[in-house]
Amino acid sequence: MPMRHAVAARFVGLAVFAVILPGLLLPQSACGQQRTNSSRAGRTAAGPHIYKSTNFHVMTDLPREGAHELLERLETMHRLLVAYWGRRNPRPIEMYVVENLDHWPREVLRGMEQQGLESLRNGQGLTVTRVISQGNRFISKAVVYAVADRGMPQHEAVHAYCGHAFGASGPVWYAEGMAEVGQYWRENDKSVTASAYAIRYLRNSPARPLNEIVNSPLETTGDSWQNYTWRWALCHLLGYNENYTKRFKPLGLALLGGRRVNFWQVYGTQAQEIEFEYRLFLKDIEAGYRCDLCSWDWKTRFRNLAGSSSVSARIRANRGWQASRLRVRAGHTYRFTSTGSWMLSQDADELTADGDDQGRGRLTGILFEDYELSEPFELGADGTFTAPQDGNLYLRCDDAWGEIADNRGTISVNLILEKETAAAPPEPNSP
Numbered sequence: 323m324p325m326r327h328a329v330a331a332r333f334v335g336l337a338v339f340a341v342i343l344p345g346l347l348l349p350q351s352a353c354g355q356q357r358t359n360s361s362r363a364g365r366t367a368a369g370p371h372i373y374k375s376t377n378f379h380v381m382t383d384l385p386r387e388g389a390h391e392l393l394e395r396l397e398t399m400h401r402l403l404v405a406y407w408g409r410r411n412p413r414p415i416e417m418y419v420v421e422n423l424d425h426w427p428r429e430v431l432r433g434m435e436q437q438g439l440e441s442l443r444n445g446q447g448l449t450v451t452r453v454i455s456q457g458n459r460f461i462s463k464a465v466v467y468a469v470a471d472r473g474m475p476q477h478e479a480v481h482a483y484c485g486h487a488f489g490a491s492g493p494v495w496y497a498e499g500m501a502e503v504g505q506y507w508r509e510n511d512k513s514v515t516a517s518a519y520a521i522r523y524l525r526n527s528p529a530r531p532l533n534e535i536v537n538s539p540l541e542t543t544g545d546s547w548q549n550y551t552w553r554w555a556l557c558h559l560l561g562y563n564e565n566y567t568k569r570f571k572p573l574g575l576a577l578l579g580g581r582r583v584n585f586w587q588v589y590g591t592q593a594q595e596i597e598f599e600y601r602l603f604l605k606d607i608e609a610g611y612r613c614d615l616c617s618w619d620w621k622t623r624f625r626n627l628a629g630s631s632s633v634s635a636r637i638r639a640n641r642g643w644q645a646s647r648l649r650v651r652a653g654h655t656y657r658f659t660s661t662g663s664w665m666l667s668q669d670a671d672e673l674t675a676d677g678d679d680q681g682r683g684r685l686t687g688i689l690f691e692d693y694e695l696s697e698p699f700e701l702g703a704d705g706t707f708t709a710p711q712d713g714n715l716y717l718r719c720d721d722a723w724g725e726i727a728d729n730r731g732t733i734s735v736n737l738i739l740e741k742e743t744a745a746a747p748p749e750p751n752s753p
């Protein structure tokens with residue numbers, strides 16, 4: 323094993339003599355996700371070459387153009403990782419990125435770690451992080467093995483970065499969830515960019531309980547792409563939702579620093595809120611969904627109406643459900659009026675709260691009660707509605723969940739109590 327690693331280290335021209343210290347092998351990540359969007363088909367055969375950028379030394383049999391594109395994507399991701407976690411990668415990350423193992427000379431394969439080679443043969447990724455001595459100090463040294471499927475080299479490179487920068491990658495849910503977040507990261511873009519099959523899977527599956535994600539001793543790294551998808555969903559939500567993002571980075575840094583802290587210590591007091599928003603995210607998720615814009619408003623106070631008093635709220639077209647301030651009672655009828663206009667994209671037509679001919683852009687309501695939501699119901703520019711249940715009324719501009727970010731405009735909504743007795747029909751023959 324030490325010899326093999328020394329060979330691996332030599333191919334990228336590292337001027338260190340790598341002594342492997344037995345027993346100092348850090349937790350490794352074997353990422354057994356079978357990718358469905360393989361890029362292997364239709365390429366010409368080529369042997370491996372070494373390509374270098376500031377932070378990555380990659381040996382790959384990808385065609386030259388593909389290899390340079392990969393380096394570019396890795397460097398972009400590295401910039402985002404450094405910006406997020408605030409630590410530089412101290413030394414180049416060595417990577418084997420394999421399109422077709424048959425094109426690799428035997429002496430190179432012999433230079434790989436056995437586990438790494440096995441992972442590649444199984445179409446999986448593996449990052450081996452070791453503590454080695456360099457001069458008179460110890461450093462972490464990561465080597466990545468990944469097949470050349472689109473996201474896998476980036477996923478593994480996140481593990482390698484964490485290994486180099488922190489000497490650890492945290493518990494499985496965080497390590498793998500953040501490696502997936504890193505894989506999907508795009509600069510200045512908070513939207514969901516996960517693969518179509520991952521989104522479909524989340525939408526069509528019963529929500530995995532949070533505790534099963536963050537606290538299951540049975541789950542190990544490299545278990546299944548489904549488990550990876552749940553971990554990604556949780557990390558993405560916590561990373562972008564405005565209610566949780568502030569605590570998420572310190573939690574991550576504590577986990578990476580090996581401190582004794584866990585998910586529930588940090589989020590225990592918000593457990594019900596997170597559970598609610600997590601289920602909502604899974605229900606509405608689609609490409610382009612924005613957790614930040616759909617963060618739930620837990621702060622605004624709601625109130626019942628009596629007599630001729632009213633409540634009003636300003637509803638933005640480019641956000642998810644927003645607090646109306648009105649608490650409704652089952653059977654009571656309320657009158658709503660609105661002023662203003664909004665647009666469903668930068669240069670689309672201005673619409674009132676009635677929306678367009680197809681009902682897109684219409685003011686829509688939903689009732690929140692005990693961390694459950696009613697079915698949404700259409701309102702419009704003005705009219706009345708009778709509450710089917712008790713609850714806090716939330717409002718939004720109806721639009722595809724993945725397309726709200728480019729909406730413009732705000733509509734002011736006023737609500738008054740129309741009739742308190744709608745639930746009880748009047749007596750026959752009453753005046």
Ligand SMILES: [Zn+2]
Pocket residue numbers: 351352353477478481497498501543
């Ligand atoms: Zn992984």
